[in-house]
Amino acid sequence: MARAIFLVYHSAKTDTLSFLETLKVFGYGFRMDISFAAYLSVLPFLLFLMEVAFRKAILLKVIRIYTYVLIPLVLLLTTMDLELYAAWGFRLDTTPLQYLNTPAEMIASAGAAPVGLLTIQYLIFAALAIWAFRRLSHTWESSPHHRQKLLLELGVSLFLVALLILPIRGGWQQIPLNQSDVYFSQNMFANHAGVNVPWNVMQSLLRKSYNTKNPYEYLETKQAEALVQEIYTPKSDSVPSLLNVKRPNVLFIILESYTAKLIGAYGGPSEVTPNLNALAKEGILFSNIYASGDRSEKGMVALLSGYPVQTTTSIIKTPKKTERLPQLAADLKKEGYFTSYYYGGELAFANIKSFLINGGYDKLVDKSDFPSESYNSKWGAHDHILLDRVQQDLKTMKSPFLMTVFTLSSHEPYEVPMPAKFKGQDEETQFKNAFHYTDWALGRFFEEAKKQDWWRNTVVVLVADHGHLFPGRDANDAPSKFKIPLMMVGGALAVKDTVISSIGSQTDIVPTLLQQMGLPTHHYAWSKNLLDAKTTPFAFYVFNDGFGMVTPDGALTFDNVSKKPIQRDSTVTDKQVEQGKAYMQTSFDDFLKK
Template identity: 55%
Template sequence: MRNRFAFQPRYFLFWLVYFVVTKAAFLLYHAAKTAALPAGSVARIFGYGLRLDASATAYLSVVPFLVFAVGSALPARWFPRRLLSFYSAVLGVVVAFFTVADLELYRTWGFRLDATPLQYLNSPGEMAASAGSAPLLLLTGILAGLLGLGWWLYKKIVGPIPDLPPHFGRARAVLASVLYLALLVVPLRGGLQQIPINQSDVYFSALPFANHAALNVPWNVAQTLLLSDNGPNPYQFMPDSVATRTVQQLYAPASALPDTTRLLRTSRPNVLFIILESFTGKLVASTGGETNVTPNLDSLARTGVCFTNIYAAGDRSQKGLVALLSGYPSQPATSIIKYPRKTEHLPHLCRSLEQVGYKSHYYYGGELAFANMKSYLVAAGYDQFTERADFARSEQNSKWGAHDHVLFDRVLRDLQAQPTPFFVTAFTLSSHEPFEIPIPRKFKGTDETALFRNSVYYTDWALGRFLRSARQQPWWDNTLLVLVADHGHTLPGNDPNESYRKFRIPLVLAGGALRPEARGRVYGQIASQTDIAATLLRQLQLPTTGYVWSHDLLQPLRRPFAFYCFSDGFGMVSPTGVVTFDNVPRKVIKSDTLVTKEQLRQGQAFEQASFEDFLRK
């Protein structure tokens, strides 16, 4: 017969063993990455990860230990056995679900599950669409297996709770159970050291995958949920005054003279701002990518103004929106768009243009509520919105929203009656997972890379179809067309989450409002997605004072650079190369040969200063 007072250590052991099992499931699911690890890495993953597993176990054990202590003071018939079983069953389902969701999330996004996906809960349809390429049957089977294994482990390790022995008084029973409860403090903190455990304590390798595999998913989710959006700044590398001064030096122009390059025939053209979902530079020939995937965009690049070295500020659509329309940098481990009270203080192209008489309209084939985008766009002051509910069901794909050619058709039809000058923003979606397209595939293959490549080709096809009709419209000759991606993509090539190749995107300016002598120009300087706002406003001869993180692309910097964020780290690009940095262990992931310590310091200063600005918003 089991000893009643072994319940608490048995309960702790159950969760610890279960977390080891989930870690093994992660390594098996990503078997190719696991097999590529150096010898001994798998054992170190379990060894280093055990402290965080024990911390998560302790947190999950607090309530049962407390209930057990209270129950020990009650008569046997009132002991809350069912409450303990119910609590454990609910937690088991939650942990198993997090584990399975994390398996596919890591494959797609390159970081372990944290609080990020929770910002999509108000749009479950879009969440499902994002998982459209996931092997749902396999994941369902893994979920069922984890649930069944958890139930079996609970029965074997924990089992039923015996009654209190007749000779054992309740006061002694309460004292014993309270002592076990108090002992949880040690694993909760990860040991007896001064600073409580955090993710960096389980990082041991120069390979990000090995470090990520050592993390505990429930602990990671809870920790990011508890992060404060008002400080203190976790990215403190130097005194704030030094960080501010370093960033100011980054924005120093190469010449004291203002740039006089005029690309436009007029200072008040219509502006048609097209944001292309996931259009990585790897698939755009005009930015050095594959040929024949985006022939229409490449044609525009040859006859318009092409920028070949632009980097996205972040890796999600909501971050790209803020970078493009507000000229505001992305934040690691969070996004300002989650906080409407903060986005209300951001500058916005729509508001800047509204002040000089522009009328605005925002088009998106999906649901604007996704990722809290609508609150940001409403605060920006758009006059009208067109979204998924405004399109017939027959015009939509199975999961995400209206096909891109349908979206362009609506824009084309509406522009016939749109007051001028206008600022119209259209955001495509067909090149988002699950990559469903309504035309025959151009490229062979059914793997995810082939599906993605075909979806980008389709969006480009829809763009070309739109442009052929748009050039015949009376508004075309006085219109500036801005075409840019919201972010890049790991495909093709399955680039690591931090790779600069993942963040390189196309930017093309075209349309009838361009001066003839500006057509065909190519600008190759390194720059950021955030710089587009200031560039556009300068061409329209409008003030840019509120766009402090945005720089005119036509006024070269003394030290050209691009800064981007990925999960909890950053990349800093300059003419000498790229350095990437992981904030958790505070270590460089990769640094090109010619990159200096000064460049790393500049990246740290930019992250510190921009996050401090985010906290103050």
């Protein structure tokens, strides 16, 4: 009912939806409705169980009080949301808590609200809800108990309590329900309309996203900003051209957990990745690139939006913030590119789906598009199955295109559908075998790709989402854990067997590519061109409440809790330490402002 009222209240936006899209708003949102209803039911169900066991009427009175508190609270949230959405453009979360000390600002956000109409609506629905509850509670409170049915009643009550876990997490799937599960459309209003407001507020509270105080205030704001600005200037007027096609197709392949330590072309063992080693000779190898974070969803934002990673949270978990990020897909779509994203797992993981939809991808392919027999036990379709599908679809894909592909088989539990190359059952050997399998799948893919017409007009970007502690079981902050491969190959390249040794980060890749295509990059404020000889070579990354910064002077890692360096090369200057702190502070400030 609240969703229907929301659509009527915002009728001008609702008119932009087709009848089918409107139905989907209700269909996709229903899982979130059921999830929140199940959360609210946990306490009453436990009290019902206790009442069956102890026959204490006071327990039913507690349920009555609990419900009388929740009815006005939930209705208040849904009523407030109607007007605040018009002012803010996103569904109600804990943002109003930011204004508790300045309530005038929040009232100003809804200054033109029809307060009288909203109040009448609130009172009518509160009265209806209380009336309905009184009818229901009268039924159970007047039902006689039979001692001979005690065990049966206990069993049923216990079963119902345990069963709540299913609707709470939104079903049997591996990833619990999140905002991405209601995102289905290129029309952001349709996605927003599917969100259950009280559920959204609850999740926002759990994430503490209402906290707008920057915990990393090391320097005066102007001093911190100046130090960061210094490392992003100056820039050259021109950079070397690497492409022989002005508007090439772009195949952007993100490799799960692909650490540079296991790749022969980066000095690792040659037998683990023979195909990537050979491929490196056919294009451009960037030898000093670092991941921005240590999680897939964090790497996604750095890679596709050129945006820095946060420490104990991630911007991708808050769709209203990712709506404000630039994205490679959105930029190329403006140039007439067809954009698609392929992943063998669940796109709902960590709100990745909402991030991709915000980026304007035309086509999303995930686990549900592959047969179940192609899955490993945990994540989804094996890499060779994914790449076979990619190969098949590329044959009919219109040019120019951007296709983003994300592998998964090198993620634990490291299951591979082929005989193990390396003997051993320890975790590090299993990881190496999974790593080798993905390389085999890539080799198979590229062998066929080079025979296709699209290849000669395509640039392929191969890069990892993050590094890995194996081999060697690196410390959580170690620079070697964050060092990842970056290669560019394909028929659209004008150079081969080239190594770029400048230190850089995942955040630098998209602007480097766009500038090669003659497209603007000013909106990627946290990026530099890896081919620009005048830029300051550096890489910044974060781990759990700490950061690392690598420059030609050396590597620094810093703990944000103790506010002391964890590791500092003897050649690292005091200025580099201050610049690392400044980058941590200003990037988190920017995150809070999104």
